[in-house]
Amino acid sequence: MPSWKLVSGLCLAFFGGLVAVAGIGYAMVSVPSEENAAARSENNVYYWANGTQMVATGSGQNRQNVTIDRIPEAMRWAVISAENKSFYTDSGIDPMGIARALGNMARGGDTQGGSTITQQFVKNTYLTQEQTVSRKFKEMFISIKVGTKLSKDEILQGYLNTSYYGRGAYGIQAAAQTYYGKDAVDLTPSECAFLAALLKGPTYYDPAGNQSIDSSATPEANRERSEERWAWILEQMHTDERISDAEYRTAVKKYPEPQGRKATKGMTGQISYLVDTAKRYVLKNTEITEAQFDQGGYQIYTTFEKDKVEALAKAVKKVESKNIDPKRELDQHVQFGAATVKPNDGAIVALYGGAGFENGHFNNNADTSGIPVGSTWKPFVLAAAMQYGTYKTDGVGLSPASKYNGNDRLKIRNNDGSFVLNKDQTPFLQKNEGPFPWGFISLRKAMEQSVNTPFVQLGMDVGMKKVADVAQKSGILKDSFAGLNASFALGTSTPSAIRMADAYATFAASGKQADPYSVTAVKHQGSELPGFEKPRIKQAMPENVANNVTDVLENVVENGTGYHAQDLGRRVAGKTGTTDENKSAWFVGYTQQLSTAVAMFREDPKSHKLLSMNGTAGKDSIHGGDIPTEVWTEFMKAALKGESDPGFPKAEKIGEVADGIGAPSPSPSVTETEEATPSAPPPPTETVTTPPPPTETETCGPFDFRCRDEEEENGGTGPGGSDNGGTDGGASSSPDPTDSEDPGGPRGGGNGGFLGGGSG
Numbered sequence: 001m002p003s004w005k006l007v008s009g010l011c012l013a014f015f016g017g018l019v020a021v022a023g024i025g026y027a028m029v030s031v032p033s034e035e036n037a038a039a040r041s042e043n044n045v046y047y048w049a050n051g052t053q054m055v056a057t058g059s060g061q062n063r064q065n066v067t068i069d070r071i072p073e074a075m076r077w078a079v080i081s082a083e084n085k086s087f088y089t090d091s092g093i094d095p096m097g098i099a100r101a102l103g104n105m106a107r108g109g110d111t112q113g114g115s116t117i118t119q120q121f122v123k124n125t126y127l128t129q130e131q132t133v134s135r136k137f138k139e140m141f142i143s144i145k146v147g148t149k150l151s152k153d154e155i156l157q158g159y160l161n162t163s164y165y166g167r168g169a170y171g172i173q174a175a176a177q178t179y180y181g182k183d184a185v186d187l188t189p190s191e192c193a194f195l196a197a198l199l200k201g202p203t204y205y206d207p208a209g210n211q212s213i214d215s216s217a218t219p220e221a222n223r224e225r226s227e228e229r230w231a232w233i234l235e236q237m238h239t240d241e242r243i244s245d246a247e248y249r250t251a252v253k254k255y256p257e258p259q260g261r262k263a264t265k266g267m268t269g270q271i272s273y274l275v276d277t278a279k280r281y282v283l284k285n286t287e288i289t290e291a292q293f294d295q296g297g298y299q300i301y302t303t304f305e306k307d308k309v310e311a312l313a314k315a316v317k318k319v320e321s322k323n324i325d326p327k328r329e330l331d332q333h334v335q336f337g338a339a340t341v342k343p344n345d346g347a348i349v350a351l352y353g354g355a356g357f358e359n360g361h362f363n364n365n366a367d368t369s370g371i372p373v374g375s376t377w378k379p380f381v382l383a384a385a386m387q388y389g390t391y392k393t394d395g396v397g398l399s400p401a402s403k404y405n406g407n408d409r410l411k412i413r414n415n416d417g418s419f420v421l422n423k424d425q426t427p428f429l430q431k432n433e434g435p436f437p438w439g440f441i442s443l444r445k446a447m448e449q450s451v452n453t454p455f456v457q458l459g460m461d462v463g464m465k466k467v468a469d470v471a472q473k474s475g476i477l478k479d480s481f482a483g484l485n486a487s488f489a490l491g492t493s494t495p496s497a498i499r500m501a502d503a504y505a506t507f508a509a510s511g512k513q514a515d516p517y518s519v520t521a522v523k524h525q526g527s528e529l530p531g532f533e534k535p536r537i538k539q540a541m542p543e544n545v546a547n548n549v550t551d552v553l554e555n556v557v558e559n560g561t562g563y564h565a566q567d568l569g570r571r572v573a574g575k576t577g578t579t580d581e582n583k584s585a586w587f588v589g590y591t592q593q594l595s596t597a598v599a600m601f602r603e604d605p606k607s608h609k610l611l612s613m614n615g616t617a618g619k620d621s622i623h624g625g626d627i628p629t630e631v632w633t634e635f636m637k638a639a640l641k642g643e644s645d646p647g648f649p650k651a652e653k654i655g656e657v658a659d660g661i662g663a664p665s666p667s668p669s670v671t672e673t674e675e676a677t678p679s680a681p682p683p684p685t686e687t688v689t690t691p692p693p694p695t696e697t698e699t700c701g702p703f704d705f706r707c708r709d710e711e712e713e714n715g716g717t718g719p720g721g722s723d724n725g726g727t728d729g730g731a732s733s734s735p736d737p738t739d740s741e742d743p744g745g746p747r748g749g750g751n752g753g754f755l756g757g758g759s760g
Contacts, residue, residue, distance in 0.1 A: 042295070042296035042297040043056040043057060043296050044056070044057060044279075044293070044294075044296050044297070044298045044299075044300060045298070045299050045300070046274070046275055046278060046300045046302060047299065047300065047301045047302060048302065048304055048305065048306045049301075049302060049303050049304055049305045049306075049347075049349070049520075050305070050306070051301070052306070054271065054274065054275075054302065054304070054306075055266040055267075055271050055275060056266065057264060057265060057266045057267060057275060063169075063170040063171050063174050064171065064173045064174060065161045065171060065173070066157075066161065066171070066172065066173045066184055066185075067157065068153050068154075068156065068157040070173075070183070070184060070185045071157065071160055071172055071184055071185070072184070072185060072187050072189075072192055073242075074187070074188070074189035074192040074193075074237075074242075074243065075160065075172060075184070075187060075192040075195065075196070076156055076160075077237055077240070077242035077243070078189075078192045078193050078195075078196035078233050078234075078237060079117065079156070079159070079160065079196050079199065080117070080156075080242075081233060081236040081237045081239075081240050081242060082196050082197075082199075082200075082229075082232075082233045082236060083117055083120070083196075083199065084115075084116050084117045085240065087116070087117050087118075087152065087156070088152050090116060090118075091144075091147055092116055092118035092119070092143050092144065092146060092147030092155070093116060093118065093119060093143045093144060093147070116143070117155065117156060117159050118143050118146055118147055118155050118159075119143045120159060120163070121146070121155055121158045121159040121162060122142045122143050122146060124158075124159065124162035124163060124164075125158075125162055160172040161173075163199055164202065164290075164291035164294065165178070165179070165195060165198045165199070165202055166198055166202025166203070166205075166206045166210075166290075167179075167202070167206065167208075167261060168264055168294050170294070170295075172184045172195070175195050175198070176191075176195070178259075178262075179191075179194070179195065179258040179259060180256075180258060180259060181259055188251070188256065189234070189237070189243055189247055189250075189251045190230075190234070190250075190251040190252075190254070190255075190256040191256045193230045193233040193234045193237070193251065193256075194226065194230050194255075194256050194258065196233050197226055197229040197230050197233060198226075200229060202290075203217050203290060204216075204217050204221075204222060204225055205222060205225055205226045205229060206222055206226070206258075207219060207222050207223040207226050207257075207258065208222070208258075208260060208261050208362075209221075209222050210222065212276055212279075212280050212364065212367075213280065213283065213290060215369075215479070227255050230255065230256075231252060234248060234251050234252050235248075260360065261357070261360075261362050262357075263356070263357035263358040264357075267357045267358075268356050268357060268358045269313070269356045269358075270309055270310075270312075270313050270351070270352060270353060270356070272353070272356055272357035272358075273351060273352075273353025273354065273364045273365075273366060273367075274302065274304050274309065274351065274353075274518075276353070276364050277348070277351065277353075277364065277366070277367060277498075277518050278300050278302050278304075278518050278519050279293065279300075281517065281518045281519045282298070282300060282519055282522055285519075285531040285532065286522070286529060286531050288529075297524055297525060298522055298523070298524050299522065299523040299524075300519055300521075300522050301519065301520045301521040301522070301523075302518055302519055302520070303347040303348050303349060303517065303518050303519070303520060304348065304349060304350065304351075304518065305349045305350060307638075308340060308349050308350035308638075308639050309349075309350045309351070311350070311635055311638035311639055312338055312340065312350045312351070312352045312635045312639075313352055314634075314638070315631050315632075315634035315635035315638070316336045316338065316352050316631055316635075318634060319627060319630045319631045319634060320334070320336065323617040323627055323630075324616070324617055328618075330613075330614075330615040330616050331616055331617060332602075333602045333603055333604065333605060333611060334600065334601075334602050334613070334616060335354060335355075335361075335365055335600070335601055335602070335603055336352060336354075336365065336598065336599065336600055336631065337352060337353065337354070337364075337365025337366045337368060337371070337496075337497045337598075337599045337601075338350075338351065338352040338365075338366060338497055338596065338597060338598040338599065338631065338632075338635070339351040339352075339366040339367070339496070339497040339498040339500075339501045339596070339597055340501060340594050340595065340596040340635075340639065341498065341501040341502045341505045341516050341594070341595050341596075342505070342593070342594065342595075343505035343506075343508035343509040343512075343590065343592060343593070343594070343595055344505075344508075344509040344512055344514065344537065345514055345534070345537075346502065346505075346514030346515050346516050346517050346534070346535050346537075347516075347517060347518075348498060348516050348517065348518045349594070350635075350639070351364075351366035351367070351497070351498065352365065352366055353365050353366045353367070365497070365599070366496065366497045366498055367496045367497070367498050368496060369480055369494045369495070369496060370494050370608075370610075371494055371584045371599050371601050371610070372482075372491055372492055372493065372494055372579045372583070372584055373491040373493060373494070373495060373500060373577050373579075373584075373586055373588075373599075374490070374491040374577030374578050374579040374584065374585070374586060374624065375450045375452075375490065375491055375575065375576060375577040375578065375624070376491060376500060376575045376576070376577035376586045376587075376588045376597075376624070377471070377488075377489070377490065377491035377493060377577070378447060378450070378455045378489070378490075378491070378575065379447070379504075379507065379549050379552075379553060379575055380467055380470050380471040380474065380476075380503075381455050381458055381459045381462065381467050381489045382400065382443060382447060382455075382458075382549060382552060383470045383474075383507075383541060383545055383546070383549050384459075384462045384463075384466045384467045384469070384470040385397065385398040385402075385443070385458055385461075385462045385655075386398055386399075386400070386545045386548055386549070386654055386655050387466075387470065387541055387542060387545045388462060388463075388466045389462070389655070389658070390458075390461035390462050390658060391415045391461060391462075391463070392461065392658060393656065393658050396655065396656055396658075397545070397654060397655035397656070398443070398458075398655045398656065398657075398658050399653070399654060399655040399656055399657045399658075400442060400443045400444040400447075400548060400551075400552050400654075400655075401442050401443075401444065401657050402442065402443055402655075402656075402657050402658050402659055402660075403440040403441060403442050403443075403657075403659040403660065403663045404440065404441070404443060404446065404453070404454035404455075404457055404458055404659065404660035404663070405438075405439070405440055405453060405454065405457065405660055405662060405663070406432070406438030406439060406440070406441040406445075406446055406451040406453055406454050407432075407437055407438055407439060407453060408431055408432045408434065408435045408436070408437075408453070409429040409430070409431055409435075410429065410430045410453040410456075410457070411427040411428070411429060411430075412428060412430050412453075412456055412457055412460060412486055413457065413460065413661060414460065415460065415461070415463075417661075420460075420486060430452060430453050430456050430457075430486075431452065432451055432452045432453055433452075438451055440659065440660070440662075440663045440664065441454065443455075443458065443552075444552050444555060447552050447553070447555070447556055447560070447575070448552075448555050448556050448559055448560030448561070449560055449561065450556075450560070450561045450575075450576060452490060454660070455489045455490065456486050456487075456489050456490060457660055458489070458660070459486065459488065459489030460486055460489075461660070464484040464485065464486075464488045464489070465484060467488065467489065468481055468484055468488070470540075470541060471493075471503065473506075473513065473538075473540040473541065474502075474503040474506040474507075474513055474540050474541070475499055475502040475503040475505070475506055475513050475515065475516070475540075476493070476495045476499055476500075476503050477495060477499060480493055480494050480495040480496070480499065481493045482494070491577055491579065497597040497598070497599050498516050498597075499516065500586070500588050500597035501516075501588065501595045501596055501597040502514075502515070502516040502595070504574075504575075504588045504589070504590050504595045504597065505590060505595035506540050506541070506546065507546045507549045507550050507553070507573065507590065508550065508573070508590040508591070508592055508595050508648075509546070509592075510543045510546050510547055510649055511539055511540055511541040511542060511543045511545060511546035511547075512537050512538070512539055512540070513537070513538050513539075513540035514534070514535045514536070514537045514538070515535040516535075517534070517535055519532055520532060520534075543649075544651065544652050544654050545654065547648065547649050547650070547651040547652070548651045548652075548654045549573075550573045550648050550649075550651065551573075551648070551651035553573035553574055553575055553589075554571065554572070554573045554648065556573070556574060556575055556576070557572045557573065557574055557589070561575075561576040561623070561624070561625040562574045562575065562576050562587065562589065562624075562625055562629060563625070564625060564626065564629040564630060564633060565587070565589055565629050565632065565633050567633050567637075568633050568636050568637060568640075569637075570591065570640070570645040571591065571645060571647045571648060572589050572590070572591060572636075573589060573590055573591075573648065574587060574588060574589025574590065574629075574632075575587070575588055575589070575624075576623060576624030576625040576628075576629065577624045578621075578622070578623050578624050581612045581614075582612050582613045582614045582616075582621040582622055583601060583602070583610040583611065583612055583613065584599060584600065584601040584610065584613075585599070585600045585601070585613065585622045585623055585624045585626075585627065585628050586598065586599050586600075586624045586628055587624045587625065587628040587629040587631075587632045589629075589632055589636075591636070591640065591645075591646075592646045592647075592648065593640060593643055593646075594636065594639055594640065596632055596635065596636060596639075598628040598629075598631045598632045598635075599628065600613070600622060600627055600628045600631075601613070602616065
């Protein structure tokens, strides 16, 4: 046993060592200043796929330090009342907070931020990716030293000058200009409380919304959070006697509405959406925070090809100017979104996000949700049928030659043979675009002419969960799915153009899927950051299933609704899509080299609700086969100029012919080209989708007619209801961005961005 003298000596030596280490650490650290932090602000530089510079943009140009006398007292007290009431009396560190952070790190969790204003000031001036014990101790030593070397006013000034307020604004002066267009000294107490609320996290407290960073950060949700915290901060200031009764009553009368977003230097045209997409990809794939990233100093190498980006923008502008007259009321508020992805790779080589940040359009239409895809969803139904079969085939896949009833106003059956019912218990009648009597037609023919009724019944027979499984494995994000009821087969889901292009690229690559990506490498201070390897290629579906989908979609272009894509002059596979009330129109098509999705829609700029395109461009209605296909073809001509035409792999015979209920028996043995069709069929046009109710086993979802009141069934708007009874999804009065069954907002979309962001 060691003697007490030995134990005592060891203890004294241990504690002496700790004191020595602490003394050395204290002596070695320097006191930070906001000037040093501002000096370190740099631009982020983005590069095209060929390595040439695209744009340099960052926080350096949007930062200006101000002295404490130029910061309103109300701003100082707003921060103190909300963040650190004991600021003027505490030592500058929170031992319990540090202990929690160290404990979390020991368990592999988050470090947590400093809980005092002093610690937060220190953290602001040492933004790095490190989350280590050594950094935490360093912050503690610096905070102690700051508390002894700087006055409280100097610390508060430094904190307000180095804090991040969102929208690229560092420091209170930049924030005042960004949100209110005035100098910090002129801020009102109410505006000060608003800016103090942003320090809780601008992603979630900026009422403009930040869905590109987090799909739950919708304008509606952010506004609610902002107002609640703004009011709470004013209440705390009043309770702490930092503002008078009269000042408090004046301040809480009206929420201080901030200005809208503005384009920063270089963020114009399509560059704004390319940078937005790449930035989100970086944040998604690293531990870098938005504040750290906007501090600058990063080099981001993207997949975007300049010539293709320019060609896509040119194609949109050309077709838009040819067809759309903004002086005509029904042509106003028309928008386009498009994206191009490389099959067998996943690289996003081009996108079109809208009119540009400089024109006040901050939503990236290439990566937004809330735009139903309509009949472009039908290939997933067919793929599921060929892969899994139906409840009648015991897992044996169906042939595209299988015949289903294509007549208008068809009664849809559940798997037990019963009819899907309306609220009044009468059979629901699924509609096509018109009353043409197709009779029993093959699935190939139904895809060619985009007839609704066969695919609704086929989806019911296969099972919507299997359809969803195929779509998800192809590249569609689950959180963009609509409810898994009968209407699911008709494209009520709202994935982004990026995700639709990527999913069709899976067909182009014979079933091989790679997640879409926009960044190949990121460097910071000369070092390349991990996390930007190419996405792994997966076999999403059997090769011959994908090849047969391609074969069917080639026929859509050769003989059906996508015939305008023939103008490309090479082998093409694709599908048109149009939704009820004509609120969106799509064309998604591909060659082996590129897969491109084009969406067209109208949107109310204030409510962000989708508007009908009936009458737009002087047409009775807009179909996916006309203007969207025209944009697609114009772009692909330029993008593939000089490229070979490899065609597609041969599709081998697949599955068995298994006709729908009521088909003539035995099945005719004619080939597809011999298929009998009623005389005088209508010309190939897109079929507008009309959602039926869910199956008997489904719970009430956003398209469940049995769960709606009379107003909603006839076109009213309610939670999860359709504002037109169609696939646009309607306006959800209480969208839940975490619920894939919820339409999710004014556009009626769930979360459909290619990273999982962008709530509709």
